[in-house]
Amino acid sequence: MHHRRQNICYFFCMFTRSVFLCKVMPPKFALNCIQHQDKTLADPLPSHASVIVIGGGIMGCSTLYHLAKMGVTDAVLLERNALTSGTTWHSAAQVRALRHSRNLTRMIQYSVELYSLLEKETGQSVGWIQKGSLSIATSPDRLTHIRRQEALAHAYGINARSISAEEAKERWPLMNGNDVLGAVWSPDDGRVSPSDVCAALAKAAKHLGAKLFERTGVIGILTENGRVRGVETAQGTIMCDAIALCTGLWSREVAAMAGAEVPALACEHFYLLTKPIDGIVGNTPTLSDHDSHLYIRDDSGGLLVGCFEPLGKPIAPGILNESFEFGLLPEDWDHFEPMMINALHRLPALESAEVKMLLNGPESFTPDGTFMLGETAETRGLFLGCGMNSVGIASGGGAGMNLAHCIVHGQTAYDLTEADAKRFAPVFNNIEHLMARAPEILGTHYDIAYPGKQLRTARDLRTLPLDREYRESRAHMGQFFGWERPLYFGKLVEPVLRFDRPDWFQNVRAEVMAAHERAAVFDASPFGKIDVQGPDAESFLLHVCAGHVARAPGSVIYTAMLNERGTFESDLTAQRLADDHYRLFVGTAAIKRDLAWLHRHSHGYDVTLQDVTEDYAVLGLMGPDSARIVSECGARALNEVAYFKHGTAQLVGRPVRGARISYVGESGWEMTCRREDAPEVYAALVAAGAQPAGTFAQTSMRIEKGFCAMGHELDGDVSPIAAGLDFAVRKSGGFIGAEALEAGRARGDVSHIISLSLDDESAVPLGHEPIYFKGRILGQTSSCAFGFRVGKPVGLGHTREQLRNGERVQIDIARQMHDATVTIGPLFDPQSLRMKH
Template identity: 80%
Template structure:
């Protein structure tokens, strides 16, 4: 331990668990030799020390999988680098299924592994029994074997990481608690500690269970909460010889492995036990919570059924250690929206060791280079609406998140807790129309209407199939209303509005007032930070419409880049305006019946103008996200009930998000989080035509380089032959027996009468080429289309079809 706290450091890492140690190590590796790590007690003394320390590579996204693959590579070579043993044991992992739906789930995981280049394969029940002889396999239907997974000693890994960082000049201070964080004008300036004050340029907040409270010292929201987490340890058991694979019995909420000749039986039970803030204070060091056999009993019954040898095993202890969980089950990584220079690496959801190596590398990369090494939007620190940081909501949601770790990944699954945080202006009207609601950034949005019973979640054709068909057909043959009120709305005003948006946006922002402009916001790498639609209302006023889940992130990005533009203001007007998309061949008749004058017919495609509907002033924008003619109608929140009532009385029918998604995919429209992300350029996404020529905007130089190296569009549309196939997205695409791409968005295309998808190809594919889509290891034939599946000329949405 270093003796004297320095007066200044480039970066202060707070917390000596796996995330803090990994970030500390990677900062030093990236040249931040004056980084320091502050640990209130001793290294790993919070939750890291008692981790079961499983490292399983496959995750639901390519980059999260890539991140854990990095962890595996790091852990396997640390001993050679540092001379410190880390206890890396690579004996693989075995996932079993005891229900048909779980079998589909693990087969979808196997297919995903193929897309990501991981070694995973289905094996017979007999082979699974050979790999785990102590297992009762009477009810097992199938299994998937992942030979490259492993486990590690968490304390030894942290010791090795710190040892390597210190050799590079970084300094560790144990027994140094953080008592305050200094900020100035919304930016980090320093840290107050029990050993003195240190000024710094950035903080990596990796304080585990206590991250929410430490973040609040800097005025930042860190929605994470601790829950109790249990595993059983036994004394040596006959039949355990050496190290064995990790056994995942997720239908019974169990994970099982050997431990010192005995068994470690852990659970992620359906509903966990939350721990209120303050219960675990600064004295909680290498601590455990009381055993709770009553709570563990249902899991113990499951374990005895799976492992008959457990009945005679002698119990060492029922370990109860806290773990922190976030509202969506994914950790937080990156700079906060509220405080510049404060970077989060916390809320690990019991995956700290598996994620820690790669997550620490990405956090260090973000601090040093301004962005993660690859896009990790699902972990973005800015993704949560403020409502999720409410303690009551966290106490309700965190226990559910613990249980969902082993849920079957059914399409359409929704959380049950912490619901109804934000309601649409038309919430009552939609519920009266029997809407089935889903939660997005805290908002309750209609997924589909005319629900007659709670849907049974499944992998084959969903219960809502005909409901969605009716809504698509309403938009295709008559008129439907799609509510987009949850989209973020940002007012950009002032004499510098145009010059500012020319700097941050790659689109044609000089178009005159009355124009609608689709544009990308790019980073310096020429990849997407966001895509948005701008309405130019006046020479000095634009209204930006951004994604439902993007408002916090996009507003932070815009505010950061507005420095130097003194005559521009940015205002979040999301909850001041409602937006209804009226789409379909009857849309024109309906708006006239509701009071619009002939002026509405003069609004050209991608233009907007003011009209009156039901006596209310409405801004009508001629555009379509579903490929049918109509308008997006923006009005004040107080006015939307009257407007909606008039539209419905004139014959429009409400339609939900599932219908909109189906129609979007048929039209080949890309969406953030699906086709567009921080690893993708507009060129690769087939959106080069939306980008203005020349320079002057963020990312322009990178696009010049991309064109020079021959980058072309890689986006494809897919039509599946089998009408009963249900692709969900992320399926591998095969050509001649090799993986050539992956789906990104999928649905049933009701207007084309087939299951459809969008995807990316790794290599050029010709229009009409035949490929196969791997849906849970069942190959489905499909045809590639370069372009749009429905109305390729776009005549219908322009009112000419």
């Protein structure tokens, strides 16, 4: 070890340069842009453009190109410096197709296809090098992780296969493979030249009529009545109908000009470049050594060694100003040293390599590690394409297409809810929280995707009314839309994350069985609550909701909110409190998105919309003892409330409204009370015998009951028909999406949701596993858990074809096939007798 340390010290002393790189020589493409700026500015700014794209990186160029392709030929791109001069130019530009969801993967597959077609369309080479990628594992859990990725790749039609450590060594001869347990080989991955891609996109967009203006910085965004109207530049004002904000590192500040929130922050991102070394001949695959936080490939006969270290370095706002053009940050060898030690272990040839530079370029990161795409909640006509989290080149082609599609057609080409611009709670748009969270997000890029994993930073931002009580009951907390919610109770030590049976298995079993045999309390307080009031409350909701919302006061209604395609924008329950007053209960993470959707469709209706989420607590009392408990607590009147009805009562002298519904398949009520009354109501329920239960128990019971959830079984690609929920839709029409649903019924569309029970009780499905039927992939799981009431691992899934009740299938869990039985409908209590009892 001492000898190795000497080599490292020698390496650092010989090549460390105390250089502050505030400017570097721009690439050839950037020079061309600068040399031709006078010609560009010879064209005067137009007075109006249908869409203005702000920012000339990969997202801006791709969005402009796709807008022009979709017929918006008067679109204009404004770049305050030169194209690619922010972060695009220094991207390592890897294009790896596989992502954690089908549509994010589909988006990158589109990028690959686009980049190859651009050369034919424009004659401009994009530098596409397709040498594949090699992901190695040096720990058993990493091996499980990459094999889960391989299984996912098969479901998405991506060529990937497991290979031995020996074959991995053959594909990367310079690699030290002594500790490698296995690998996955993906031959179709590759990389491009970022500047050349942008040059091709810009050339094609201009050919279609779009215009680009460099050296044209935006100094203000004009808005009127919450909608964008134009932009101000130093060269003049352009009026517009929409703005695509693709400003990378500066997106938070530019969005603020229009009153919108973009919680994204820049971090320093490092990669090492060496001079040519022996053994590098031609191009190599990208080597992913994620246990060491590294990615490695050739570069001009040498090596590029990049990292996503466990905790990055945030860049405070204001450090990167308008003069930061083709800029880099200071080399920081002290910060990079742990990664350098890992790299020397993996690539012994580095000990004698000569270093060109340690590149330190800024990249922007969001609070959850996924980019932001779509219209903002705050400002109509302002569309985001930013927060790319260091995957801008891979994502840019498909993300730009989807952003243009969203601007032109009102929605992305396919569901991208996980990237929706409206998904973050306002509390995240806070510099203190972003400075803590963004460095952690950088480090999670190469994390093992353990079930139950929670982020550590920017926690305790929003606490429930019963936070103190839950922590006293040793709750293990998870963060949802900023809220801290109990995942399970009775934690004695911090759980060790794993892929096999989790540490909390017995805790969750106890909570499920309490709800099944006695009574349990589930906290639904963070679910969004929207009051809809006014003379037109019913007619408005009949327009935006597909369900039977015209029912009498005292009713509870389950309903979907659909888009024009007849697919889900949201699902919710509505309580009609009076003729002119409804209260909508929406998903925890959906409140900002759903409220924006409702506001944008309320024009012409005499209604008011109010977010009352934090005014009320909601406690779900579920189980066969529920009736006894409410009676003992003085709320006997709730026992008179019929199924899917609500009523009021006094529980230990506190007013509550009990809705007779159940998300877990046991009888009970979801009881709404004032926030300040929640501690007394909760204490009375627990004293009478109810046991606190967390979201893990609720999820297990939901899956057993076959209840669909947004983000799992339901999304913007799924209709109520395909989800088996057409029974909850009005057949008379008159709502958004009705025509599309009617067309689907005429086509003979049917449900493709199935329930699954696995034979092997020790199997641990997590969701997204491929479903095989007679040797071919027929679908994927969407939600999975252990079903304690049925005694087996269970899941819900989508299939491309209808299966029959009792059919036998196989579930691919990390390349191990597990037999399972198909059930059409719920696995537990299919007649729903228990929750109606």
